[in-house]
Amino acid sequence: MIDLYFFPSPNTWKVAIMLEECGLPYQVRLVDITKDEQLTDEFQAISPNGRVPAIVDLDADGGPQAVFESGAILVYLAEKTGMFLPRSGPGRIAAMEWLFWQMGGLGPMAGQAHHFIRYKAEGNEYAVKRYQAEVARLYGVLDRRLRGREWIAEAYGIADMASWGWVWFHRMHGQSLDDFPDVSRWFFAMASRPAVQRARALAVNRLPDSVQAIFDGPFYQGDADKGAQVSYVQSAHETSASSEAQ
Numbered sequence: 001m002i003d004l005y006f007f008p009s010p011n012t013w014k015v016a017i018m019l020e021e022c023g024l025p026y027q028v029r030l031v032d033i034t035k036d037e038q039l040t041d042e043f044q045a046i047s048p049n050g051r052v053p054a055i056v057d058l059d060a061d062g063g064p065q066a067v068f069e070s071g072a073i074l075v076y077l078a079e080k081t082g083m084f085l086p087r088s089g090p091g092r093i094a095a096m097e098w099l100f101w102q103m104g105g106l107g108p109m110a111g112q113a114h115h116f117i118r119y120k121a122e123g124n125e126y127a128v129k130r131y132q133a134e135v136a137r138l139y140g141v142l143d144r145r146l147r148g149r150e151w152i153a154e155a156y157g158i159a160d161m162a163s164w165g166w167v168w169f170h171r172m173h174g175q176s177l178d179d180f181p182d183v184s185r186w187f188f189a190m191a192s193r194p195a196v197q198r199a200r201a202l203a204v205n206r207l208p209d210s211v212q213a214i215f216d217g218p219f220y221q222g223d224a225d226k227g228a229q230v231s232y233v234q235s236a237h238e239t240s241a242s243s244e245a246q
């Protein structure tokens with residue numbers, strides 16, 4: 001059993017997608033970041049950076065193993081299961097390259113773009129322009145990478161899982177998928193996977209109303225011409241998420 005310290009967000013979706021794809025048994029421990037629950041001493045004993053996601057693998061050899069940082073968690077779970085990351089060779093190198101690209105580039109830059117566009121735009125035109133342009137550049141890099149290939153690395157895996165949740169928020173960081181046709185194709189292909197839908201739906205009903213509005217759309221609905229509709233599959237873990245939070 002794995003404890004997943006979770007709040008619906010791009011970084012935590014990565015891990016939920018991986019757990020769902022691998023079929024590993026897990027239980028959700030909701031950390032409500034809108035109530036600063038990530039700052040408690042108890043949580044920071046597991047995740048010293050005070051951010052979700054984190055996991056505790058209760059079945060690890062040698063006793064319960066805590067892991068924080070979404071990229072490290074993805075690699076840990078891939079190595080534990082032997083799934084979604086080749087053990088060696090060019091496929092592993094590509095997966096690691098694009099995982100680190102997401103961790104050091106797309107995620108942090110899109111996060112800054114969200115902050116300045118959504119919360120602090122006034123008086124910060126320079127920051128809005130800088131981060132929006134950098135995110136556009138990164139989308140261009142990903143679009144070129146995906147040209148003529150189905151998935152980001154050699155096969156579907158942790159590099160895709162790492163980037164998908166961030167692209168879900170493309171409108172919030174000022175991007176249109178119409179400008180990035182291969183990112184768009186990849187995004188919707190991944191959105192159609194049942195494991196992704198279950199992870200995406202996890203604990204969304206626990207969001208405060210103000211945040212819920214963001215998750216209901218318009219960001220996911222995508223650009224008008226795509227008319228993307230995903231019918232979400234109820235996660236088997238939804239019940240434990242709800243009971244944890246009470």
Ligand SMILES: N[C@@H](CCC(=O)N[C@@H](CS)C(=O)NCC(=O)O)C(=O)O
Binds near residue numbers: 051052053070
């Ligand atoms: N590099 C970290 C970033 C984690 C992160 O920023 N998590 C956000 C949610 S997506 C969070 O916990 N925010 C709470 C806060 O900012 O206090 C990772 O990938 O795990």
